[in-house]
Amino acid sequence: MTAPATSRDEGQRLFAAFQAAGAVPVDTDILQPAELLLDLYGEDIRARAYVTQDPLRGELMLRPDFTVPVVQAHMKHGADPARYCYLGEVFRKQDHPETRASEYLQVGFELFDRTAPEQADAEVFALIHRLLAPLNLRAATGDIGILMAAVRGLSTTDARKAALLRHIWRPRRFRALLDRFAGRAPARPVQTLHPTDAPLIGLRTADEISSRIKALAEDAATPNLKAPEAAMLYDLLTLQAPAQSALTHLRGIQPLLPAIAPAVDRFESRLNALATHGIDTTSLPFEASHGRTSLEYYDGFVFSFHGPDHLPPVASGGRYDALTAVLGAGASIPAVGGVIRPALVAQLKAAKC
Amino acid sequence: MLKPPTLKLGVPSKGRLMEQTFDWFSARGVTMRQTGADREYAGSVDGVDGIALVLLSASEIPRELSLGRIHLGVTGSDLIRDKLADWPTHVAELAALGFGQADLILAVPAAWIDVDTLDDLDAAAAAFRATHGFRLRIATKYHRLVRDYLTQAGVADYQLIDSQGATEGTVKNLTAEAVADITSTGETLRANHLKVLQGVIHASQATLFRSLTAPMTGATRATLAALLDRLNLPPA
Numbered sequence A: 001m002t003a004p005a006t007s008r009d010e011g012q013r014l015f016a017a018f019q020a021a022g023a024v025p026v027d028t029d030i031l032q033p034a035e036l037l038l039d040l041y042g043e044d045i046r047a048r049a050y051v052t053q054d055p056l057r058g059e060l061m062l063r064p065d066f067t068v069p070v071v072q073a074h075m076k077h078g079a080d081p082a083r084y085c086y087l088g089e090v091f092r093k094q095d096h097p098e099t100r101a102s103e104y105l106q107v108g109f110e111l112f113d114r115t116a117p118e119q120a121d122a123e124v125f126a127l128i129h130r131l132l133a134p135l136n137l138r139a140a141t142g143d144i145g146i147l148m149a150a151v152r153g154l155s156t157t158d159a160r161k162a163a164l165l166r167h168i169w170r171p172r173r174f175r176a177l178l179d180r181f182a183g184r185a186p187a188r189p190v191q192t193l194h195p196t197d198a199p200l201i202g203l204r205t206a207d208e209i210s211s212r213i214k215a216l217a218e219d220a221a222t223p224n225l226k227a228p229e230a231a232m233l234y235d236l237l238t239l240q241a242p243a244q245s246a247l248t249h250l251r252g253i254q255p256l257l258p259a260i261a262p263a264v265d266r267f268e269s270r271l272n273a274l275a276t277h278g279i280d281t282t283s284l285p286f287e288a289s290h291g292r293t294s295l296e297y298y299d300g301f302v303f304s305f306h307g308p309d310h311l312p313p314v315a316s317g318g319r320y321d322a323l324t325a326v327l328g329a330g331a332s333i334p335a336v337g338g339v340i341r342p343a344l345v346a347q348l349k350a351a352k353c
Numbered sequence B: 001m002l003k004p005p006t007l008k009l010g011v012p013s014k015g016r017l018m019e020q021t022f023d024w025f026s027a028r029g030v031t032m033r034q035t036g037a038d039r040e041y042a043g044s045v046d047g048v049d050g051i052a053l054v055l056l057s058a059s060e061i062p063r064e065l066s067l068g069r070i071h072l073g074v075t076g077s078d079l080i081r082d083k084l085a086d087w088p089t090h091v092a093e094l095a096a097l098g099f100g101q102a103d104l105i106l107a108v109p110a111a112w113i114d115v116d117t118l119d120d121l122d123a124a125a126a127a128f129r130a131t132h133g134f135r136l137r138i139a140t141k142y143h144r145l146v147r148d149y150l151t152q153a154g155v156a157d158y159q160l161i162d163s164q165g166a167t168e169g170t171v172k173n174l175t176a177e178a179v180a181d182i183t184s185t186g187e188t189l190r191a192n193h194l195k196v197l198q199g200v201i202h203a204s205q206a207t208l209f210r211s212l213t214a215p216m217t218g219a220t221r222a223t224l225a226a227l228l229d230r231l232n233l234p235p236a
Helices: A004-020 A034-040 A043-048 A067-077 A117-135 A144-152 A158-166 A171-181 A206-221 A227-238 A243-256 A258-276 A321-327 A342-352 B015-026 B061-066 B077-083 B118-132 B143-152 B187-191 B218-230
Strands: A031-033 A051-054 A058-062 A082-091 A103-112 A138-143 A240-242 A285-287 A301-306 A315-319 A335-340 B007-012 B031-034 B042-046 B051-056 B072-076 B091-096 B102-109 B136-140 B158-162 B178-183 B194-196 B202-204 B206-211
Touching (some): A004 A103, A004 A117, A004 A342, A031 A034, A034 A058, A034 A067, A034 A321, A043 B143, A067 A082, A067 A321, A067 A335, A103 A117, A103 A342, A117 A258, A117 A301, A117 A315, A117 A335, A117 A342, A138 A144, A138 A258, A144 A258, A158 A171, A158 A206, A158 B118, A171 A227, A206 B118, A240 A243, A243 A258, A243 A285, A321 A335, B007 B015, B007 B061, B007 B218, B015 B206, B042 B051, B051 B061, B061 B072, B061 B077, B061 B091, B072 B077, B077 B091, B077 B143, B077 B202, B077 B206, B102 B118, B102 B143, B118 B136, B136 B143, B143 B158, B187 B194
Parallel strands (some): A138 A285, B007 B072, B136 B158, B136 B178
Antiparallel strands (some): A031 A058, A051 A058, A240 A285, A301 A315, A315 A335, B031 B042, B072 B206, B102 B178, B102 B194
């Protein structure tokens, strides 16, 4: 158990370090509009948000993170490029009170920059890496963009690509879909569709039902994924290697799916940028599937820093370009950010003494 | 005179569930009865000394057990799993009682001939959200069980809508597209033009639970041992 003062002191220290790195301190309301924002988080955070009813403002929630409100504020009246930092509590319901706090401090850094996204990725990672260096944490990195590019590059129907992309963040269902599209698992039998005389009730219309039936028939008539493409996707899902070796491996499978080339180029230029920040990319762990079960708004570079296994990640972050498009009402800007949990930093420091 | 320390046993306070609970204990030599007027929620236990009967709403028994205000309680296994986060840290199952069986299931309009499985529901939810601009609504009072089940299956693009009663009517009333509810015969579902999706979220039955948080003394421990012995259950 860490004394709150220590966590806050640690938070202030990191907050000052983020400001020294050029970030403008920003604050967000603790009460956030639930209906507007809750949709942007994944299932996990949606289930964990403290939602309450306000007599005037409708459904409100205690902020479950800073990124979404910070992006929202930036898209309304932000400069370009911009660096922001923040320090404050976030709130998430927990099912296991012994292991995780339902209210804890986050100190974070967000970088909006459209000129050199890979430089920005490296800047955020290297900054957090440097601040946490004394703790000797285990870093983990990934790139959801490579997996997305691979799916988009498959030579199959748009419907199948959309189905896979929709489940990028749910690895089990993604895998089940891939097994089906690759012919490794049976498809849904269309002949079990029996007409019924039951009255149609509810909002879902007869048109919606018939268009799904049409989609099922089209899917049943769609040939399996080509074997080399399917093999490449399975390979990508399990790719886990030091970053430089992962790059070599990706360059090797690139001819099988040329569509991933731009994403692999970005990966390479990020590794070069990380190297200029003094990060050893020959030992930096990389996992193509890393970050797929965390926040659903990450869609590119993702990273985290881990202490002992029983603790949550000490820091985590990633790129979320699509989120800025959703919140920007037409406008968008590439953005990357990360958060540190000061309480865990304080706890690990205390354990070292 | 000091009141003897008692082992508190919570039992559903009305209806079939109360009668069947009384019958189950009575068949094992432990007689329970309501004392005083018919509507008074007090009772007594004969057959083992030192037990106080506490008559409670079945839905309150999980909370009373987790707070340690009763030592034992009879309630549906669905209510324990839904109302208590991380339930095995609060209560232990002593015996399934073999009555009060009901399945927690998902149901959709019978006219949805394209939806029979969770895969179908997930695909229909994606298309529904794209068409209507909001997530497909599932009405239920079993939020934890339903959410865990759907998360496990990787279903997305749905939202849970709270419904504490007459849940089967929500689809017709346009406040939900699907429901998750307890059913034993499926009669009410059919009458409301709904059909059950493949798979049971939880097969529930009345179960005797023991609180892991209620304070125990030497005397209550002895009473518990005597009761379990009388009920032919293994020692706790």
